[in-house]
Amino acid sequence: MFIFEDGKMVRNENISIKDNKKQIIFTSPKNKELLKWLNSKNLPEYFFEDITNEDQSVAYDDWGDLKLITIKYIFFEEDEFLLYDEENISLLKFEDKLIFLNENRDVVVEISKKFEKRMKKLESINGAIYKILDILVDNAMLMVDVIDESLESLEDDILYGEIEEEEVQKNIYNTRRTLNKIAKLFIQETDIINKIYHDFTQKEKKELKYEFVDLKEHAKFLINESKTLLDRTGYLLNVHMGIMSNKMNQAMQRLAGISIIFMPLTFIVGNYGMNFDNMPELHSKYGYFFVTAINIIVAGAIFVWLKRKKWI
Numbered sequence: 682m683f684i685f686e687d688g689k690m691v692r693n694e695n696i697s698i699k700d701n702k703k704q705i706i707f708t709s710p711k712n713k714e715l716l717k718w719l720n721s722k723n724l725p726e727y728f729f730e731d732i733t734n735e736d737q738s739v740a741y742d743d744w745g746d747l748k749l750i751t752i753k754y755i756f757f758e759e760d761e762f763l764l765y766d767e768e769n770i771s772l773l774k775f776e777d778k779l780i781f782l783n784e785n786r787d788v789v790v791e792i793s794k795k796f797e798k799r800m801k802k803l804e805s806i807n808g809a810i811y812k813i814l815d816i817l818v819d820n821a822m823l824m825v826d827v828i829d830e831s832l833e834s835l836e837d838d839i840l841y842g843e844i845e846e847e848e849v850q851k852n853i854y855n856t857r858r859t860l861n862k863i864a865k866l867f868i869q870e871t872d873i874i875n876k877i878y879h880d881f882t883q884k885e886k887k888e889l890k891y892e893f894v895d896l897k898e899h900a901k902f903l904i905n906e907s908k909t910l911l912d913r914t915g916y917l918l919n920v921h922m923g924i925m926s927n928k929m930n931q932a933m934q935r936l937a938g939i940s941i942i943f944m945p946l947t948f949i950v951g952n953y954g955m956n957f958d959n960m961p962e963l964h965s966k967y968g969y970f971f972v973t974a975i976n977i978i979v980a981g982a983i984f985v986w987l988k989r990k991k992w993i
Contacts, residue, residue, distance in 0.1 A: 682714065683707040683793040685809075690797040703777050705800075705809050707793040710771065710782040719773075722747070732771045732782055739869040741876040748774040748880065752814070752873065753866055754788055755821055757859075762852045763831055765824075765859035767866075770817070772810065779809045792816060807885050810877060811892045818899045821863060825906050828856060832913055839921050849921050857914050864907035871900045938992040942983045946976050 684691050684698075685705040698704065698718045708715055710732045719729070724747070731737055731749065742749040750772040758764045768788060773780035783789050795816045800809060835852060838844040844852075878886065878893045953962065953972060962968040987993050 682712055683789070685793075685797065685800065685803060688802050690793060698778070701777060703803050703806065705779045705781070705796070705803065705806075707781045707789050707796070709784055709786070709789065711784075715780065715782075732773070735769055735784070737769050737771075739866065739873055741873050743880070746775065748772075748877075750774065750810070750873065750877065752817060752870060754783065754792075754817060755824060755863065755866065757824065757827075762855055763828055763859055764855040765862050767862070772813065774806060774810065777806065779806050779813075781813060805885070805888070807881055807889055808892075811889055811896065814874065814877075814896055815892075815899075818896060818903070821867070821903055822899065824859075825863065825903060825910070828860065828910055829906075832856065832910065832917065836917055836920070839917060839924065842924075846921075846925060850918075853914050853918050853921070857911060860907045860911045860914070864904050864911070867900045867903045867907075871897060871904075874900060934992050938987045941987065942980050945979050945983070949976060949979070 682693065682695075683706070684693075685707075686703065695714065698706065698714065706715070710716075710729075716729075724744075728744070728749070731742070731751070737751050739753060740749075740751045742751075752770050752772065753767045754770050755765060755767045758766045768783060768785055770788075770792075771780075771782040773782065781789070781792065783792075792813065796809075796812055799812050799816070803809065835844070835849070839849060874893060874896050878889070881889065949972065953960070956963075962972065965971070984993070
């Protein structure tokens with residue numbers, strides 16, 4: 682458990698949660714101290730199901746004195762190129778507390794450290810909500826930047842043939858799936874950001890107006906950039922298919938060229954395979970060498986002609 686209070690972050694699994702004191706808490710939804718404290722608030726059973734359900738969708742639930750904000754932490758899978766994955770984050774907002782919940786300890790540590798760097802002084806719970814949302818949005822923007830750079834590298838690999846066809850299709854599929862999810866997610870999260878802001882008092886709205894405008898602008902950028910990069914993956918797929926089609930045409934052209942070389946040879950050999958009695962060449966001393974020479978000359982002439990035409 683990490684608790685931010687009095688301008689500093691304290692790490693201890695047994696820290697007590699103090700009533701009537703501003704605290705930002707980062708922990709797991711299964712933390713015993715936290716569950717004990719939440720149970721004292723007489724919350725219904727399905728509330729605890731909501732904060733532990735990994736399939737919970739993005740949402741903003743008003744429970745009176747408690748606001749439950751469900752958002753997503755997004756990241757790339759380690760074993761797949763640019764493939765998106767996500768984890769639930771629950772933010773419990775009380776009058777004097779904000780509780781950040783996530784099952785993954787690494788995520789809790791990462792976000793708490795970034796929060797500590799950005800939040801020098803705890804002035805308001807709503808300000809802390811903004812900081813956490815800003816961290817998550819910045820993380821998504823970093824992912825989009827990585828996708829942009831990766832698509833540039835992928836384009837070079839496709840143009841210069843430095844990547845296998847199956848790998849290209851898999852990478853483009855993963856990228857399109859990730860971009861679709863990011864765009865969809867931030868359409869939902871823009872709505873959540875609006876709901877959070879509109880629930881503030883007039884004074885709080887005035888204090889955090891530009892911060893939340895900035896958040897919405899970044900979310901809008903992520904949606905538009907994801908759609909732009911999605912179009913780019915379509916272009917890359919068309920380029921890849923065009924290159925593959927061109928390679929196939931070249932292969933068919935070579936096969937056609939080889940067929941053209943052997944067509945007259947087959948005709949000549951077929952003529953001399955008919956075994957008519959009145960075929961003087963069959964009894965000629967140099968007949969075999971004469972026909973062989975003709976075959977070589979004809980094949981060589983056709984080969985030179987096809988080479989000039991760049992068919993082979």
